[in-house]
Amino acid sequence: MTTIKFGLIGGGVMGEALLTRLIARKIYQRSEVLVSEPQTSRQGFLEDEYGVNVTADNRLVFTPTTEVVFLAVKPQVFSAIAQELADVITTVSKPLVISILAGVTLNQLEAAFPHFPIIRAMPNTPATVGAGVTAICPGAYTKANHHETAKLLFSAVGEVVEVSENLMDAVTGLSGSGPAYVALAIEALADGGVAAGLPRTIANQLALQTVLGTAKFLHETKIHPAELKDRVTSPGGTTIAGVAQLERAGFRSALIEAVKAATARSQELGK
Numbered sequence: 001m002t003t004i005k006f007g008l009i010g011g012g013v014m015g016e017a018l019l020t021r022l023i024a025r026k027i028y029q030r031s032e033v034l035v036s037e038p039q040t041s042r043q044g045f046l047e048d049e050y051g052v053n054v055t056a057d058n059r060l061v062f063t064p065t066t067e068v069v070f071l072a073v074k075p076q077v078f079s080a081i082a083q084e085l086a087d088v089i090t091t092v093s094k095p096l097v098i099s100i101l102a103g104v105t106l107n108q109l110e111a112a113f114p115h116f117p118i119i120r121a122m123p124n125t126p127a128t129v130g131a132g133v134t135a136i137c138p139g140a141y142t143k144a145n146h147h148e149t150a151k152l153l154f155s156a157v158g159e160v161v162e163v164s165e166n167l168m169d170a171v172t173g174l175s176g177s178g179p180a181y182v183a184l185a186i187e188a189l190a191d192g193g194v195a196a197g198l199p200r201t202i203a204n205q206l207a208l209q210t211v212l213g214t215a216k217f218l219h220e221t222k223i224h225p226a227e228l229k230d231r232v233t234s235p236g237g238t239t240i241a242g243v244a245q246l247e248r249a250g251f252r253s254a255l256i257e258a259v260k261a262a263t264a265r266s267q268e269l270g271k
């Protein structure tokens, strides 16, 4: 008889990102994981790739031995799932529920899982390669051991910060959605290189390594981004010509507005 300790509801992009690292880090054995996922092809993939148990019945993740139930479905299906689980959760001991659903509030989670320890979290896709950043905030019934468990799990996929719940939508707008903004920037930088005559493969490599290297440099030296910009811009040189064009095009404003728009959308998803 298999002992399930970790239940994952929703084996999509983010569910898989976490799963892969938890198994690689041996935080859970493959046999201790049960993934609930509606698509049979996806179930088959997760079973073959990670050797985990799979089901299409969300209720089955609540076993007497389950320590953590991780919710990684789209926010739009949350209320349907809450209804589906309403009966089963009254009959089991209360595992820690961790939700990464954009916008879904602790109030909504605690209404669906009454008196359960709950952590609302917002990771991001670099979690797949262990370079993510996750913000967490605890619900009303969460004790120190639950908090430690959430930190352990998310530390397996990158850095962890703690914020109060009123900041979770802003986190979603910045770091949750941010990998898409950076990917767009990398693609556009490479396109600029191609427009200036570089072969595509070289342009892609230069763009990617420039962003990676700049982030690493800032991360390691802790210098302010403005200081780095000043170091690159030689008087009367090339960089200030490029920076001036970015300012004319509203580059900074575009990023600020992107974070604000994504934050607002996260707020809407919780309504």
Ligand SMILES: NC(=O)C1=CN([C@@H]2O[C@H](COP(=O)(O)OP(=O)(O)OC[C@H]3O[C@@H](n4cnc5c(N)ncnc54)[C@H](OP(=O)(O)O)[C@@H]3O)[C@@H](O)[C@H]2O)C=CC1
Pocket (backbone or CB within 6 Å): 009, 010, 011, 012, 013, 014, 015, 036, 037, 038, 039, 042, 058, 072, 073, 074, 075, 077, 081, 100, 101, 102, 122, 123, 124, 125, 176
């Ligand atoms: N992608 C990201 O960068 C981030 C996403 N998030 C949050 O993570 C959550 C998941 O996002 P993401 O991984 O991108 O989405 P995905 O669509 O990749 O994953 C969701 C998975 O849940 C499955 N699913 C759908 N309905 C049900 C159901 N009723 N019961 C169980 N599983 C179901 C989906 O199957 P099917 O495809 O068949 O519908 C899919 O495999 C979202 O709430 C999002 O807000 C948080 C941080 C970052």
Ligand SMILES: O=C(O)[C@@H]1CCC=N1
Pocket (backbone or CB within 6 Å): 102, 172, 176, 177
């Ligand atoms: O786009 C979304 O809604 C999810 C939440 C953060 C990143 N992706």
